[in-house]
Amino acid sequence: xxxVQRLGWTLLHFLWQGTAxxxxxxMLRRVLxxxxxxxxxxxLACAALIAMAVAPPATxxxxxxxxxxxxxxxxTQWQWFSASVVGVWLFGVLVFSIRLLGAWRFTARLxxxxxxxxxxxxxxxxxxxHMIGAxxxxxxxxxxxxxxxxxxxxxxxxxxxxxxxxVEALTGIPTEHLEALLAHEMAHIRRHxxxxxxxxxxxxxxxFYHPGVWWISEQIRVERELCCDDLAVAASGDVLVYAxxxxxxxxxxTSRVRRxxxxxxxxxxxxxxxxxxxxxxxxxxxxPAPGAIWAMALLWFAxxxxxxxxxxxxxxxxxxxxxxxxxxxxxxGRRALLYDPFIPGPPVQRAQLQASQxxxxxNSNGLGSPWSEWLNEDVLYLITEQERxxxxxxxxxxxxxxxxxxxWLVRDPTPDTAENEFKTEHYRRMAYxxxxxxxxxxxxxxxxxxxxxxxxPPDEINVSSVPYPAETWRxxxxxxxxxxxxxxxxxxxxxxEYRLSxxxxxxxxxxxxxxxxxxxxxxxxDPQVKTNAAMDSALGTKxxxxxxxxxxxxxxxxxxxxxxxANVAVQFENRDLGLQLNDGIERAQVNxxxxxxxxxxxxxxxxxxxxxMSVPQEQMQKFSQxxxxxxxxxxxxxxxxxxxxxxxxxxxxNLNNYEVVLDVPGFSGDQxxxxxxxxxxxxxxLPARTLGGGxxxxxxxxxxxxxxxxxxxxxxxxxxxxxxxxxxxxxxxKPVGSVEYEIDKAGSNEKVLSFSEEAGTMPNAxxxxxxxxxxxxxxxxxxxxxVLRVKVTDRNGNQSLQRQESFTLGPE
Numbered sequence: 001x002x003x004v005q006r007l008g009w010t011l012l013h014f015l016w017q018g019t020a021x022x023x024x025x026x027m028l029r030r031v032l033x034x035x036x037x038x039x040x041x042x043x044l045a046c047a048a049l050i051a052m053a054v055a056p057p058a059t060x061x062x063x064x065x066x067x068x069x070x071x072x073x074x075x076t077q078w079q080w081f082s083a084s085v086v087g088v089w090l091f092g093v094l095v096f097s098i099r100l101l102g103a104w105r106f107t108a109r110l111x112x113x114x115x116x117x118x119x120x121x122x123x124x125x126x127x128x129x130h131m132i133g134a135x136x137x138x139x140x141x142x143x144x145x146x147x148x149x150x151x152x153x154x155x156x157x158x159x160x161x162x163x164x165x166x167v168e169a170l171t172g173i174p175t176e177h178l179e180a181l182l183a184h185e186m187a188h189i190r191r192h193x194x195x196x197x198x199x200x201x202x203x204x205x206x207x208f209y210h211p212g213v214w215w216i217s218e219q220i221r222v223e224r225e226l227c228c229d230d231l232a233v234a235a236s237g238d239v240l241v242y243a244x245x246x247x248x249x250x251x252x253x254t255s256r257v258r259r260x261x262x263x264x265x266x267x268x269x270x271x272x273x274x275x276x277x278x279x280x281x282x283x284x285x286x287x288p289a290p291g292a293i294w295a296m297a298l299l300w301f302a303x304x305x306x307x308x309x310x311x312x313x314x315x316x317x318x319x320x321x322x323x324x325x326x327x328x329x330x331x332x333g334r335r336a337l338l339y340d341p342f343i344p345g346p347p348v349q350r351a352q353l354q355a356s357q358x359x360x361x362x363n364s365n366g367l368g369s370p371w372s373e374w375l376n377e378d379v380l381y382l383i384t385e386q387e388r389x390x391x392x393x394x395x396x397x398x399x400x401x402x403x404x405x406x407x408w409l410v411r412d413p414t415p416d417t418a419e420n421e422f423k424t425e426h427y428r429r430m431a432y433x434x435x436x437x438x439x440x441x442x443x444x445x446x447x448x449x450x451x452x453x454x455x456x457p458p459d460e461i462n463v464s465s466v467p468y469p470a471e472t473w474r475x476x477x478x479x480x481x482x483x484x485x486x487x488x489x490x491x492x493x494x495x496x497e498y499r500l501s502x503x504x505x506x507x508x509x510x511x512x513x514x515x516x517x518x519x520x521x522x523x524x525x526d527p528q529v530k531t532n533a534a535m536d537s538a539l540g541t542k543x544x545x546x547x548x549x550x551x552x553x554x555x556x557x558x559x560x561x562x563x564x565x566a567n568v569a570v571q572f573e574n575r576d577l578g579l580q581l582n583d584g585i586e587r588a589q590v591n592x593x594x595x596x597x598x599x600x601x602x603x604x605x606x607x608x609x610x611x612x613m614s615v616p617q618e619q620m621q622k623f624s625q626x627x628x629x630x631x632x633x634x635x636x637x638x639x640x641x642x643x644x645x646x647x648x649x650x651x652x653x654n655l656n657n658y659e660v661v662l663d664v665p666g667f668s669g670d671q672x673x674x675x676x677x678x679x680x681x682x683x684x685x686l687p688a689r690t691l692g693g694g695x696x697x698x699x700x701x702x703x704x705x706x707x708x709x710x711x712x713x714x715x716x717x718x719x720x721x722x723x724x725x726x727x728x729x730x731x732x733x734k735p736v737g738s739v740e741y742e743i744d745k746a747g748s749n750e751k752v753l754s755f756s757e758e759a760g761t762m763p764n765a766x767x768x769x770x771x772x773x774x775x776x777x778x779x780x781x782x783x784x785x786x787v788l789r790v791k792v793t794d795r796n797g798n799q800s801l802q803r804q805e806s807f808t809l810g811p812e
Contacts, residue, residue: 008083144182738756
């Protein structure tokens with residue numbers, strides 16, 4: 001009975017203890033809201049839940065034995081009340097334990113009813129695991145399983161982690177979306193979130209009666225998803241693709257996958273998407289619901305009242321003498337809460353660093369902050385000796401301000417635009433180095449930070465741990481050092497700081513200044529992204545020998561006001577492909593690799609596709625007269641980009657390297673606008689189950705472009721065009737305007753065809769968008785070159801625009 005009484009008092013004391021912990025957590029979260037990132041908020045919430053879990057056993061151990069109590073109320077009454085409290089608590093624990101056991105059994109069923117994913121997806125999963133750093137022991141790799149019981153990618157298991165993907169994901173979800181979601185799940189594995197979720201569920205089951213436990217537990221789940229979002233975006237490098245993947249999940253929300261499984265649709269998807277696009281400022285400080293606040297307030301007063309009763313029953317123990325020295329645990333906790341990822345290390349080291357920086361400022365010819373920081377930190381690896389000497393000779397802040405403006409301006413690759421891409425990229429590299437390479441000094445001062453800031457992300461990273469931690473960075477080209485340059489960093493002392501060998505360090509430092517005098521070097525791809533080595537190498541070489549002919553076309557259609565879909569189409573003539581005969585079947589294969597970067601070569605996205613074709617030998621003549629077309633759709637923000645395409649015929653060895661500037665238009669505002677005028681092979685309506693997916697899909701149509709715009713007389717020519725932002729009619733809300741079509745013989749004023757139609761009468765027409773889809777017979781046209789003009793007039797908005805394309809009738 002003594003244990004029951006102590007346990008009863010423990011449960012009652014937790015009423016006020018739990019509320020106090022919630023109040024302290026809420027206060028710290030609000031005070032530190034501006035300085036805490038998602039990992040910091042996650043750590044704070046976990047600390048609060050741990051404090052809640054520790055409080056009851058600590059209270060149980062500190063409560064005096066019943067023999068020391070002088071009772072002022074009936075012992076029988078208290079024993080009955082205490083037993084009732086414990087009994088209710090045990091019943092609740094039993095209910096929630098059964099619930100948790102059911103979830104675990106369901107998780108076991110998920111694993112047993114799944115089967116391994118195809119080999120190509122296993123390879124993708126391993127690549128993403130390497131990117132995220134979610135590798136486990138070699139004997140227990142992350143499994144990729146296909147399950148019919150899940151709707152979204154889901155992580156199960158801790159010692160034997162596995163990622164379940166839904167059956168429809170193999171065909172129904174775009175590949176880039178699924179890869180982004182797999183990166184999210186790999187982040188859960190890297191962070192050991194499955195184990196944390198199990199412990200969290202156990203705490204919920206034991207402390208179920210306090211609403212504060214559930215609120216803090218929900219905050220942990222929310223911040224856990226945000227942490228994994230950040231890791232997934234860092235791995236893929238494309239916020240837009242990841243945000244679109246989460247948007248697609250909104251329609252797949254389900255309660256079928258229960259804890260302790262971890263799925264990518266956890267938390268509020270809307271809030272997560274808004275945070276990815278708008279940043280941390282879009283998050284609101286979540287607070288408990290009003291009902292929960294009232295409940296915790298009542299629990300506080302009830303707990304304080306019961307604690308007062310308990311205090312009256314027990315003698316006050318003699319005060320203990322506490323150790324006057326700081327407790328290391330609390331010291332570490334304080335440092336964790338005030339941790340600055342850009343200036344790591346304990347406060348003593350930070351003070352030493354600040355003192356060192358101040359001394360450096362004094363030595364810089366009397367310069368004060370911020371000029372000394374700019375000279376000796378921000379542009380240390382950029383500024384030339386001549387520029388440094390000139391800057392130190394300046395005597396006023398006005399002169400220094402103008403110098404700094406000119407310093408960045410001469411390095412701006414697009415001086416006619418508002419953004420200085422060079423400056424943006426430089427500070428991004430500084431931030432990345434500080435976040436990823438810091439040890440006893442800031443990351444930008446380390447050897448890895450020096451190389452990363454100077455030469456950008458490497459093309460490939462190889463990591464080893466024998467006989468000591470080491471990283472080898474491979475660059476496709478470094479000016480002054482040649483091609484395929486390998487730079488090795490070693491951590492011989494296991495201190496966390498990787499150093500260069502003296503020889504390579506001297507060579508790199510001698511080249512550092514010269515490499516920054518021109519435009520920023522091409523950073524290639526993100527260092528954690530693995531690509532086909534042959535294709536990657538081809539991007540840095542000029543095509544020599546036999547060239548694989550190909551045609552490329554890029555068309556644009558609107559996705560949202562702030563994003564545009566770039567449809568990259570590549571066409572090969574079958575007669576140009578190398579063929580390999582095997583068992584009476586002729587086979588051809590082309591490996592296609594694409595990369596889109598900013599104008600300063602900062603990576604945006606990559607795609608890779610092996611194109612395989614096979615045909616019986618007796619059909620070779622017909623096959624050689626046909627074309628093979630591939631299309632990749634890439635969502636981009638309006639702006640200027642570079643597209644690099646490498647195509648390699650694996651049979652003949654022929655290669656082609658193609659580069660073009662993408663001027664991605666925007667379609668926001670009230671201005672009448674139109675996408676690309678597409679001359680198409682065919683335009684077909686897609687089945688309902690494949691809307692928005694598959695090759696050549698634009699909305700609910702399949703539009704296969706004709707690259708080269710050359711047709712035979714017995715063919716039909718497809719015309720596809722999207723028109724946006726009509727000013728609607730006030731009554732019908734329909735567009736009020738016309739679409740005029742005109743075909744002229746090139747080089748003359750001969751009008752071959754002319755007709756028009758009202759925009760409001762076209763199928764599915766709305767003021768927001770009017771879609772033109774037509775198949776035009778060409779039998780009546782004579783051979784020659786023609787110009788198709790489509791003129792759109794918005795009579796309500798008094799606006800007009802015109803799109804035109806040339807096409808050829810007759811053999812090429």
